[in-house]
Amino acid sequence: MLLCDFHIHTKYSDGSVELRKVIDIFGQAGFDVIAITDHVVNGDSMIGKFAYQFGLTITEKNFNEYIEHVKYEAERAWNKYEMLVIPGVEISKNYVSSEKSAHILILDIKEFIPPCESYEFIFLEAKKQNALVIACHPHQMKGEIRNTLYLWNNRDKYGKYIDAWEIANRDDVFSVISLMKYPYIANSDFHKPSHLYSWKTLLNCDKNIESVKKCIKLNKGVAITLFRG
Amino acid sequence: MILWLLIGLISMSLMVYALQIMALRKKIRENYTAIELPPVSIIKPLKGIDDNLFDNLESFCRQDYPKYELILSLQHKDDPAYRVAEKIRNKYPNIVKIVVDNSHKALNPKVKNMIQAYEISSYDYFLISDSNVFVEPDYLRKTVAAMSKDTGLVTNLIMGVGGKSLGAKLENLQLNSFIILSVCFLDKFLRMPCSIGKSMLMRKKDFEEIGGFNSVKDVLAEDYIIGKLMHEKGKKVVLCSHVIKNVNEYWSIKRFFNRHTRWAKIRWKIAGLKYFTEPLGNPVFISSFLPLLDGFSRISIIGVLTVMSLKVMFDLYVSRIIKSEIGLSSILIPFKDLLTAFMWFIPLFNCKINWRDNLYTIGRNTIIMPYEKGKSIRLIFNKLKAAFAS
Numbered sequence: 001m002l003l004c005d006f007h008i009h010t011k012y013s014d015g016s017v018e019l020r021k022v023i024d025i026f027g028q029a030g031f032d033v034i035a036i037t038d039h040v041v042n043g044d045s046m047i048g049k050f051a052y053q054f055g056l057t058i059t060e061k062n063f064n065e066y067i068e069h070v071k072y073e074a075e076r077a078w079n080k081y082e083m084l085v086i087p088g089v090e091i092s093k094n095y096v097s098s099e100k101s102a103h104i105l106i107l108d109i110k111e112f113i114p115p116c117e118s119y120e121f122i123f124l125e126a127k128k129q130n131a132l133v134i135a136c137h138p139h140q141m142k143g144e145i146r147n148t149l150y151l152w153n154n155r156d157k158y159g160k161y162i163d164a165w166e167i168a169n170r171d172d173v174f175s176v177i178s179l180m181k182y183p184y185i186a187n188s189d190f191h192k193p194s195h196l197y198s199w200k201t202l203l204n205c206d207k208n209i210e211s212v213k214k215c216i217k218l219n220k221g222v223a224i225t226l227f228r229g
Numbered sequence: 230m231i232l233w234l235l236i237g238l239i240s241m242s243l244m245v246y247a248l249q250i251m252a253l254r255k256k257i258r259e260n261y262t263a264i265e266l267p268p269v270s271i272i273k274p275l276k277g278i279d280d281n282l283f284d285n286l287e288s289f290c291r292q293d294y295p296k297y298e299l300i301l302s303l304q305h306k307d308d309p310a311y312r313v314a315e316k317i318r319n320k321y322p323n324i325v326k327i328v329v330d331n332s333h334k335a336l337n338p339k340v341k342n343m344i345q346a347y348e349i350s351s352y353d354y355f356l357i358s359d360s361n362v363f364v365e366p367d368y369l370r371k372t373v374a375a376m377s378k379d380t381g382l383v384t385n386l387i388m389g390v391g392g393k394s395l396g397a398k399l400e401n402l403q404l405n406s407f408i409i410l411s412v413c414f415l416d417k418f419l420r421m422p423c424s425i426g427k428s429m430l431m432r433k434k435d436f437e438e439i440g441g442f443n444s445v446k447d448v449l450a451e452d453y454i455i456g457k458l459m460h461e462k463g464k465k466v467v468l469c470s471h472v473i474k475n476v477n478e479y480w481s482i483k484r485f486f487n488r489h490t491r492w493a494k495i496r497w498k499i500a501g502l503k504y505f506t507e508p509l510g511n512p513v514f515i516s517s518f519l520p521l522l523d524g525f526s527r528i529s530i531i532g533v534l535t536v537m538s539l540k541v542m543f544d545l546y547v548s549r550i551i552k553s554e555i556g557l558s559s560i561l562i563p564f565k566d567l568l569t570a571f572m573w574f575i576p577l578f579n580c581k582i583n584w585r586d587n588l589y590t591i592g593r594n595t596i597i598m599p600y601e602k603g604k605s606i607r608l609i610f611n612k613l614k615a616a617f618a619s
Contacts, residue, residue, distance in 0.1 A: 003312060028283040030312030081283060082316060193394070193479040196278075229278040229309060 001202040002032035007187030013039035014056045016192045027081035035086040042115040047094040063112040102150035105134035123161035136166045139174040168199035183219035200227045242512035249410035252417035259470040263374035268296040270350035274342035275310040279361040281476040290321040294369040302346035304331040335446035359427040363474040371471040381435045381464025385428040386472045396480035398558045422466035424456030449595040497576035514570035537563040
């Protein structure tokens with residue numbers, strides 16, 4: 001089984017660790033597959049504007065540089081640790097109300113997707129790029145003032161676009177996902193080194209991007225594990 | 230009068246510290262020439278993910294040495310370190326072996342982890358090495374070179390590197406000052422056998438003569454006991470001048486606190502009354518009594534600041550000798566010294582040890598027993614009951 005984490009932030013957005021060091025932290029710990037998913041924040045809200053002001057988001061301007069950097073590090077990770085690194089983003093639609101907010105992981109993204117567009121546009125654009133769409137932390141999280149509940153509350157409308165749901169995020173587990181029998185993965189939502197020790201995904205598939213995406217989509221040979229050092 | 234006594238103590242403490250630095254300088258200059266390079270089995274017990282684990286293990290696969298094997302030993306396949314061990318074995322299949330075994334009985338988890346690896350090891354020379362150690366390619370060659378005919382054990386100096394979090398920075402400052410200096414001082418001036426578990430090279434014949442792992446399976450400081458038994462057998466315990474790196478990047482303060490209270494408890498149980506001389510190596514702590522005795526006067530504050538500055542300069546000099554980079558972390562030195570002074574008191578009141586999620590009670594010569602909650606209260610109660618009954 002491949003030990004995987006598909007939700008990782010670096011200093012490109014609000015993570016506290018440089019991309020290269022993040023790769024090394026996961027490589028040194030024996031991971032097989034990771035995805036780098038820095039925030040792409042909507043700029044049409046007060047919270048979004050704040051993220052742009054303080055450089056806590058990938059923008060259309062630095063998106064290509066970001067992807068190139070991730071690809072460069074992916075090659076190094078493969079050569080050194082035999083670890084597969086998938087470029088991705090976390091499209092973050094942030095509003096004051098938890099009911100209006102949603103975060104979406106786009107794995108294996110190729111081109112910039114504007115976060116202010118509608119959900120349908122974002123999902124279809126991701127599909128066009130043959131990227132994987134994951135709804136992250138879709139339910140109430142312990143200790144969070146602001147949650148991201150929009151996709152869960154509108155699952156009947158958007159469920160068809162979503163390839164998998166985060167059933168566990170860092171230390172939280174969302175049992176509603178398993179009750180609904182939705183496809184699932186578990187991630188750390190890594191922002192700092194201590195987040196390494198959290199929920200992870202185990203995949204029973206080959207170690208290449210297409211196999212990984214297929215395994216998540218079909219949701220066969222998927223398990224979750226609580227990774228403790 | 231007391232004030233003058235304190236000033237005398239501070240001066241003495243600074244002198245002791247200077248002597249320790251002298252011991253380190255002498256030690257670092259030592260050189261050895263290898264007469265032969267026998268094959269070596271390196272035994273590496275693994276448990277959990279250490280900072281830099283992959284690179285640490287790989288550094289042992291890149292030794293400039295003619296013939297050796299690396300045995301990675303774990304107790305369970307579901308240990309997170311197993312994946313890293315497998316990756317290393319796949320990369321260096323001719324050097325690396327993995328042993329998973331939990332069948333042997335030993336209270337010391339590290340010893341328990343190594344027994345099977347020792348049994349399957351191929352060569353007469355074997356080296357015990359911790360998983361959090363990174364070495365340069367000439368490490369094995371230089372360490373073996375320090376092994377003469379009458380030597381029973383070769384151990385290495387350690388320095389902390391890579392500190393990124395506050396806890397890791399404190400850890401590395403402590404390793405690169407108090408720990409490395411005390412070890413050199415004991416070795417050079419007091420001629421005491423000093424063995425460090427992070428790297429211990431021995432011959433199987435000598436090791437079995439002192440009882441092998443059986444003699445250390447239920448003690449916490451297996452490294453110290455092995456060194457002591459070798460010394461008692463008339464074999465030399467050599468502290469090799471080659472410095473190995475202990476990589477500590479993302480430690481929490483809690484972890485730093487846990488390790489150094491554990492080590493303090495070991496020193497208390499080994500040294501007994503000599504433990505009370507230890508604060509002499511901490512001038513910052515002794516100088517902190519100045520304002521208490523003299524009030525927070527200008528002179529006492531200047532006194533404390535002077536001692537702190539001197540201590541920082543001393544530690545910067547030590548870092549130059551061992552080629553470590555302290556940088557801005559040096560401002561933490563006084564804080565670290567006061568924190569470790571506080572930790573020094575803990576063993577006097579508490580003998581509970583938490584080591585890699587195992588809880589023990591530590592006794593004389595670091596003999597360990599599984600910790601039971603309320604055991605000490607029960608013991609007192611039983612003694613009182615017995616006293617009344619008699």
